[in-house]
Amino acid sequence: MIKKFVYSQKVAPYVFVLPFILIFLIFWSYPLANSFVMSFQDRMLGQDPKWIGEANYSKLFTDKVFLTAIKNSVVYMLGTLVLLIPFPMLFAVMINSKLMVGREFFKSSFFLPALTSVAVAGTIFRLTFGEMEGSLMNSFLGLFGVEPIKFLKDGEWSMAALLILACWRWTGVNMLYYLSGLKSIDNEYYEAASIDGASAWQKFRAITMPLLKPTTIYVTTISVYAGLAMFTESLMMFNGNNSPKNIGLTIVGYLYRQGIEKNKLGYAAAVGIVLLVIAMVINLTQLKLSGMFKKEED
Amino acid sequence: MKKRSTLISIVTILILSLVLSACGKSDDSSNSTQQLGANAGENATELSFWTFVDLHGKHLDKMLGLWNKENPDKQIKLNVTVMPYDDMHNKLLLAVTSGKGAPDIADIELGQFPKFLEGDNVPLEPLNDVFAPYKDAVVPARVAIYSKGDQVYGFDYHVGATLAFYNTEILEAAGVDYKTIKTWEDYKQAGIKVYEKTGKYLGTADTSAIWQESYLLAQQNADFTDENGNPKVNSPEMVKALEMLVDLQKNNVIHTIPGGQPDTEEAKGEYNKGNYASALMPEWYMSRFVNEMKDLKGKYAIAPLPVFEEGQPRSVGLGGTGTVVTKSGKNVQLAKEFVAFAKLSKEATTEIWNTLGFDPINMDVWKDEAVTKNPDNEYVQYFKTNAFDTLNEIKDEIQAIKSVKASPTIGNVFNTVTLNAIFEDGKDVKEALDEAQAAIEQELK
The missing domain is CATH 3.40.190.10 (Periplasmic binding protein-like II)
Known part of the structure; x- marks a missing residue:
């Protein structure tokens, strides 16, 4: 009986996807549904929940601090898209080139930062961008006679610092995605193009870029979400969730402040739902525009 | 052969990343x-x-x-x-x-x-x-x-009675006797002298703590909240307190400090280097001097806080x-x-x-x-004067600041937005406080 069941061709696929389905239902769908319900409640741990309708949402959209958090997260996300897609692609093409010296060295040194803990890296970046004269950045700028800058008290400087941290950490990872994308491009295309007399730039434009499109779409999708959901970097950079004038506050940071620090779980759930909606809207639009939903035409 | 070595290196990287991220975890919590x-x-x-x-x-x-x-x-x-x-x-x-x-x-x-x-x-x-x-x-x-x-x-x-800690070495170099500082006007004149003679600041303009606002309110018998626990951070007393601090800042008597307030790692470093000549802090700041600012041993004296007018209460428990x-x-x-x-x-x-x-x-x-x-x-041993001489002198003047439901929110808004806007960006005091009041009320709704 059991043997029959296990060897059944009809059942086997379901058995194989079962772990995923279970994980999805238990750790994703259930909490999501629960958060959705919570976002309509006034809820604190240890107290009985109260149903308050859409009050959390109407409060949220007049909440200036939340709007600041959205602005910060969106700017950060756009910044990572601008910096973390073209450059890793370029580096991958360079490293993939046979003319490149020390390819393995560059590959691993680009990837190394991704292995360090954000907590450690964030702390080091905080000290690097400290406002003291003796901090790394300020002593470097001091060589050129620049007065010490209070990096982490200024909105633009601190966003730049966060983006530098993101680039330092993620360039290698995105580059690796592109490298694996490049490996799957058949060399014959390039040979054919060479015979037709195409320049390196033309080959890049007409062969590499279009064939890397699936990779680019994947990297964009995860970058949009990672950018919007950024939290730990800011927490470490500002040594806590409360940055001056909220310049480092992100959507998840606000969720943490309301839910964990202030025990307003209902309000925090509403923040989480809004984050999900924003990320979904951006990504679905992006996927639609890039034609991911069309059936493959061959 | 090539394939296998690639495989081995990938596996190594995966194992390494697991090990390293595990290390990272235990570092994060630093428990x-x-x-x-x-x-x-x-x-x-x-x-x-x-x-x-x-x-x-x-x-x-x-x-x-x-x-x-x-x-x-x-x-x-x-x-x-x-x-x-x-x-x-x-x-x-x-x-x-x-x-x-x-x-x-x-x-x-x-x-x-x-x-x-x-x-x-x-x-x-x-x-x-x-x-x-x-x-x-x-x-x-x-x-x-x-x-x-x-x-x-x-x-x-x-x-946690607030006290004034003065670096007598710097004050003497500027020709100032800390014992003569009784009012904020005295403090200002002393600070101007200190800055002219030594180029150092007498005190701090705190952006990430509300000690200063607390003792300045207490001196005027005021508080952050009214008797029902509702916030009133744009009161005339608060405006007076912050305008006085802004005046001190404009005259180079006080200055913002790395870390945002005296009780941070960065700020204690600045004190230890002798870049600031006084700290007006609760009594427990003594333990930070003794344990974390060892270079200053024998240089600091303790006195009551300055006040707006003599006769006002000179301390508050913070x-x-x-x-x-x-x-x-x-x-x-x-x-x-x-x-x-x-x-x-x-x-x-x-x-x-x-x-x-x-x-x-x-x-x-x-x-x-x-x-x-x-x-x-x-x-x-550490201080030039005995803390309890000052404490017993002011012991009947120690006020209290209420800690109520609105307090964490008030602290949060001041320490992130309001004080930075005033001391870092030079925003108008009344305007910044009105905005703070509105933000706090909105948050508490």
Whole structure:
């Protein structure tokens, strides 16, 4: 009986996807549904929940601090898209080139930062961008006679610092995605193009870029979400969730402040739902525009 | 062959990343748990204690030694866990409200305390019965801030009376005698001289703490909240206080400091280098001098705070940490008795001064010169004057700032937005305070 069941061709696929389905239902769908319900409640741990309708949402959209958090997260996300897609692609093409010296060295040194803990890296970046004269950045700028800058008290400087941290950490990872994308491009295309007399730039434009499109779409999708959901970097950079004038506050940071620090779980759930909606809207639009939903035409 | 070496290197990287990220995890939390109570017998009860100040664990260790000697039938072993400030309070709030994973005893900082008293089911144990024997010796205002209705929930380590600490070396170089500083006008004139002669600032303009606003309000008999606990941070008294600070900043008497306030790593470094000549801080800042600014030994003198007009109260009790007993503990009564002994008894409060350098809430100690002027005490040795001379001079002037439901929000708005806008961006004081009031009201809705 059991043997029959296990060897059944009809059942086997379901058995194989079962772990995923279970994980999805238990750790994703259930909490999501629960958060959705919570976002309509006034809820604190240890107290009985109260149903308050859409009050959390109407409060949220007049909440200036939340709007600041959205602005910060969106700017950060756009910044990572601008910096973390073209450059890793370029580096991958360079490293993939046979003319490149020390390819393995560059590959691993680009990837190394991704292995360090954000907590450690964030702390080091905080000290690097400290406002003291003796901090790394300020002593470097001091060589050129620049007065010490209070990096982490200024909105633009601190966003730049966060983006530098993101680039330092993620360039290698995105580059690796592109490298694996490049490996799957058949060399014959390039040979054919060479015979037709195409320049390196033309080959890049007409062969590499279009064939890397699936990779680019994947990297964009995860970058949009990672950018919007950024939290730990800011927490470490500002040594806590409360940055001056909220310049480092992100959507998840606000969720943490309301839910964990202030025990307003209902309000925090509403923040989480809004984050999900924003990320979904951006990504679905992006996927639609890039034609991911069309059936493959061959 | 090539393929295999690639495979091996990928596997190595994966394993490495697992190992490294595991290391990262343990670094993140930077927790350390340590068992105290070496003299306890085998039958001792195990209790756990969470704190965010390493020194508090040291104090309980000494008290535990005494307790176990005096109570052989009720011996205790204490597992102390030290966590960073935010981390500990967030974890503790989750643990006590969910009833799972909370320690028996914990330290809760005053500013965080109202969060634990919200709602009808307070997750902390009332301490009234163990408090009764000490009631008359203790400063009442320091118990009221940890109470709800007539229930007492926490015992503080100290009064935290604000004092002025002056770097006499710098002041002498500028030809200023700190003893002549009585009013803010005197402070301003002294600061102008110090800046002209030495290029150093007399004090700080704090952007990430509200000590300054607290003592300036208390001097005018005002507060952040009204009698119903509603915020009123744009009051005329607050405007007067901040405009005075802005005037000091414009005259180079005070200046913003890295870290945002004197009690941060960066700021203590600046003090230790002698870049700021005074700190107007609660009494417990003495322990930061002795333990973390060793280069300044023998240079600092203690005096009462300047005031707007002579005759105004010169001090306010600020900061504080209440030690509480959680409801979910296994041996609540024993924990309560130990906490009362470790925080309120004459032995305990003497020890609090000796190891922590705090002004204890049991005032019997303040009058005992054998304790307060003990020449072997490092807090006596470090400073040019004795802290208790000043403390006893101002002891009837010590005001209190209320800690209510709105307090954490007020602190949050001031420390992130308002004070930065005023001292870093030069925003108009009244305008910044009106915005703060609106933001706080919106947040509390």
